[in-house]
Amino acid sequence: MKQDDFPQGSITVIKGRSIVIKGDDIDTDRIIPARFLKCVSFSALGEQVFADDRKELKGSHPFDLDQNKGANILVVNDNFGCGSSREHAPQALMRWGIRLIVGESFAEIFFGNCLSLGIPCITTSKQEITKFQNLVNKNPNQIWDFNLKELSISNQKESFIVKLDEGAYKMLYSGKWDATSQLLDEEETIKNTVNKLPYLNHFNKQI
Amino acid sequence: MHQVKELPGGSTQLFVGLHLIHEVTSPQAFSALSEKNLGVKFPNLTVATVDHIVPTSNQQRPFSDPLAEEMLTTLEKNCQSHGIKFHGIGSNSQGIVHVIAPELGLTQPGMTVACGDSHTSTHGAFGAIAFGIGTSQVRDVLASQSLAMKKLKVRRIWVDGSLSKGVYAKDLILHIIRLLGVKGGVGFAYEFAGPAIEKLSMEGRMTICNMAIEGGARCGYINPDKTTFEYLKGREYSPKGQEWDNAINWWKSLVSDSEAKYDDEIQLDGSSIEPTVTWGITPGQGISIKEKIPNPEMLPENEQQIAKDACKYMNLEPDQPIEGTLIDVCFIGSCTNGRLSDLQEASDIVKGHRVATGIRAFVVPGSQKVAKEAKNKGIDKIFLKAGFEWREPGCSMCLAMNPDKLEGRQISASSSNRNFKGRQGSANGRTLLMSPAMVAAAAINGKVTDVRKFLKE
Numbered sequence: 001m002k003q004d005d006f007p008q009g010s011i012t013v014i015k016g017r018s019i020v021i022k023g024d025d026i027d028t029d030r031i032i033p034a035r036f037l038k039c040v041s042f043s044a045l046g047e048q049v050f051a052d053d054r055k056e057l058k059g060s061h062p063f064d065l066d067q068n069k070g071a072n073i074l075v076v077n078d079n080f081g082c083g084s085s086r087e088h089a090p091q092a093l094m095r096w097g098i099r100l101i102v103g104e105s106f107a108e109i110f111f112g113n114c115l116s117l118g119i120p121c122i123t124t125s126k127q128e129i130t131k132f133q134n135l136v137n138k139n140p141n142q143i144w145d146f147n148l149k150e151l152s153i154s155n156q157k158e159s160f161i162v163k164l165d166e167g168a169y170k171m172l173y174s175g176k177w178d179a180t181s182q183l184l185d186e187e188e189t190i191k192n193t194v195n196k197l198p199y200l201n202h203f204n205k206q207i
Numbered sequence: 208m209h210q211v212k213e214l215p216g217g218s219t220q221l222f223v224g225l226h227l228i229h230e231v232t233s234p235q236a237f238s239a240l241s242e243k244n245l246g247v248k249f250p251n252l253t254v255a256t257v258d259h260i261v262p263t264s265n266q267q268r269p270f271s272d273p274l275a276e277e278m279l280t281t282l283e284k285n286c287q288s289h290g291i292k293f294h295g296i297g298s299n300s301q302g303i304v305h306v307i308a309p310e311l312g313l314t315q316p317g318m319t320v321a322c323g324d325s326h327t328s329t330h331g332a333f334g335a336i337a338f339g340i341g342t343s344q345v346r347d348v349l350a351s352q353s354l355a356m357k358k359l360k361v362r363r364i365w366v367d368g369s370l371s372k373g374v375y376a377k378d379l380i381l382h383i384i385r386l387l388g389v390k391g392g393v394g395f396a397y398e399f400a401g402p403a404i405e406k407l408s409m410e411g412r413m414t415i416c417n418m419a420i421e422g423g424a425r426c427g428y429i430n431p432d433k434t435t436f437e438y439l440k441g442r443e444y445s446p447k448g449q450e451w452d453n454a455i456n457w458w459k460s461l462v463s464d465s466e467a468k469y470d471d472e473i474q475l476d477g478s479s480i481e482p483t484v485t486w487g488i489t490p491g492q493g494i495s496i497k498e499k500i501p502n503p504e505m506l507p508e509n510e511q512q513i514a515k516d517a518c519k520y521m522n523l524e525p526d527q528p529i530e531g532t533l534i535d536v537c538f539i540g541s542c543t544n545g546r547l548s549d550l551q552e553a554s555d556i557v558k559g560h561r562v563a564t565g566i567r568a569f570v571v572p573g574s575q576k577v578a579k580e581a582k583n584k585g586i587d588k589i590f591l592k593a594g595f596e597w598r599e600p601g602c603s604m605c606l607a608m609n610p611d612k613l614e615g616r617q618i619s620a621s622s623s624n625r626n627f628k629g630r631q632g633s634a635n636g637r638t639l640l641m642s643p644a645m646v647a648a649a650a651i652n653g654k655v656t657d658v659r660k661f662l663k664e
Binding site for chain 2: 023024025027029030033034035037038039040041042052055056078079082083084085086087088090091105107108109112113116117165166167168169170171174178179180182183184186187189190193194196197198199200202203204
C-alpha cells in the first residue's frame with residue numbers, strides 16, 4: 001500500500017491512526033504464513049500479512065476493516081513476533097503500512113528485524129496496553145503522536161509513556177538503524193579479528 | 208574475542224565466524240548487497256545449502272514448483288558469483304542447514320555462528336554462540352562478517368539425574384519450555400548443564416539447543432566436553448593432526464568455570480521427566496503423557512486466554528487425557544529430530560509393527576548423509592516394511608514450504624519444533640509435538656501412545 005515511503009534516516013516522530021491486534025504469543029507464521037516465503041523479493045508481502053487469520057475471519061479481521069485502512073501504528077499484546085526469524089514478517093507489516101508497533105513485549109529476533117527496517121517496537125505495561133487498545137477500538141480515527149525523545153504516544157487528551165531499549169533508541173535517533181555502513185567502518189578491526197581467532201588460524205593463535 | 212566494537216547503547220558489533228545461508232532468507236540479502244554496490248567480504252566463512260523448499264518425494268530438477276525452482280536457482284547463482292561453497296541437491300552433503308553444518312564438522316566450539324533461521328541455536332550444542340538473524344542481518348554479515356548484537360544475560364539450566372527409559376532429549380526440552388514459558392528466555396542465552404545434559408549424545412544436545420528459541424532464548428549452549436570432541440574427530444572440516452591437539456586445548460579453555468556467575472539459575476530433576484506431548488498452539492503448552500489437557504480456568508491468569516484459544520483450535524476437551532488422542536499424520540524429521548539417532552530410536556519402536564490403518568506416516572532424514580547412514584543400517588527398510596514412507600532430505604512438513612502439508616483439520620504427531628496455528632501447511636491443521644519414538648508409537652496405534660509400553664515388550 002505504502003510502497004514508496006519506507007522509513008528513512010532519523011526516526012523521531014511517527015504520527016497516524018492505530019490498529020489493534022489482540023492476543024499473546026502471535027508468531028511470525030501467523031503474521032506471514034510460510035507459503036508466502038516462496039519469493040526472492042519482499043515486494044508482494046504487504047497484501048499477504050495475516051493471510052490465514054484474515055481468511056478465517058472473512059473480512060472482519062482488523063487488517064480488512066475499512067476503518068483501519070491507512071493506519072500505521074500497530075498495537076499488540078505479549079511476546080509478539082515469536083517463532084521463526086523470517087524478516088518477511090516485519091516486511092509484510094511495513095509494506096501494509098505499519099511504521100510503529102506498541103506492545104507488552106516482543107520476541108527478540110522480531111524486535112531486531114523491525115529495528116533494521118526503522119520500525120520501533122515500543123513497550124508498556126499490560127494494563128496500559130489494554131487501555132490504549134480500548135481507546136483505539138472506540139475511536140479508530142484518532143490520530144496518535146509518537147515522540148521518540150519523550151518516549152510517549154499521545155493525542156490531545158491521553159498520553160502513554162513507553163519504553164524502548166537504549167541501543168535501539170540511539171540507533172533510531174541517530175538514523176543509524178540501517179547498520180551496514182556503520183559495520184563496514186570497522187574494516188580494519190574486523191581483519192584483525194580474523195587474524196587472531198584460533199579457529200581461523202589453524203589453532204596456532206592463543207587468546 | 209569476537210567483539211569488533213562496542214556500539215552506542217550497549218550493543219556489540221560481533222564478528223561471525225561461521226555464516227550459514229539457505230534459499231529462503233538469503234535472496235533479498237544478496238539483492239540488497241548489489242543495490243548498495245557491496246560484495247561478500249569473506250566468502251570462505253559463509254556456507255550454503257538448500258532445505259526449506261525442496262520436495263522430499265522427487266528431487267529431479269527442475270522442481271515441479273516453479274517458485275521453489277526459482278529460489279534454488281537464485282541461491283545457486285548467488286553462491287557461484289560470490290564464491291560461496293554450496294551443498295546442493297546431489298552433492299551428497301545437502302540437507303537441513305542445522306543438520307549438515309555439525310555433521311560436516313563446520314560447527315565447532317568457541318565459534319560465533321549466525322544464520323537466517325531461528326533454529327540456529329542448534330549449533331550451541333557444541334559450545335558455540337549461535338543464533339538466528341533476519342535478512343537485513345544476513346546482508347550485514349555478507350557485507351562485513353559482523354552484526355550488531357545486544358548483549359545477552361545467561362540463565363543456567365541445571366538438570367540433575369538422568370533421563371529414564373523412553374524419555375529423550377525432546378521430552379526434556381519440551382518440559383523445560385513448559386516450565387519457563389515461551390517468552391521466559393527473551394534477553395537470555397540458555398546454558399544447559401548438569402549430569403542429565405552431560406549424558407546426552409551430541410545429537411540429543413542439538414535437540415535441546417535447537418528448541419531454546421521456542422523458550423524465547425535466541426541462543427542456547429552446552430559446554431564442550433569429551434562427547435563433543437569425539438563427535439568432531441575425523442569430520443570433513445574438523446581440524447586434523449597437530450591442529451586437532453591445539454584445537455582441543457583451546458576448546459577446553461572455553462568451558463564455563465565452576466565459579467562462573469549467572470544472571471539466573473534454575474535446577475530440575477531429569478529423572479522425574481516423562482514422555483511429553485504438546486496439546487496446544489505454542490511449544491510451551493506441553494504435558495506429560497500421563498496428564499490431562501489442562502482446564503484453562505485452572506491455569507494462571509496470564510495463560511488462560513491462550514489456553515482457551517488452544518482448546519478451541521485443537522478441538523481438544525479440557526480434563527481429558529492426552530493419551531489416546533486420535534491422529535491422522537505422523538512426521539519424523541526436521542532440524543530438531545531428523546538425525547541418525549532420532550531415526551534409530553523411532554525404528555527401534557517400529558520394528559515388527561505396522562502403521563495403523565488410515566494413518567499417513569513418513570520419515571524425512573535430515574540430510575543426505577543421515578539418509579545414507581540410515582540405509583547402511585537398514586533403518587529405511589524397517590520403516591518401509593511397517594508402512595512408513597521414506598523420503599529424501601529436507602525441512603518437509605516442519606513448516607510446509609514444500610509439497611509436504613497437512614490437509615484441512617488433520618492432526619499430526621510430529622517430531623518437529625512448532626505447533627503454531629497453520630504451521631504445517633493447512634490454515635487449520637493441528638500439530639502435537641513429541642519425540643520421534645513417541646511419533647513412531649503414535650503411528651502404530653493411530654493415537655497418542657506412551658512409548659514406554661513398546662519398550663516393555
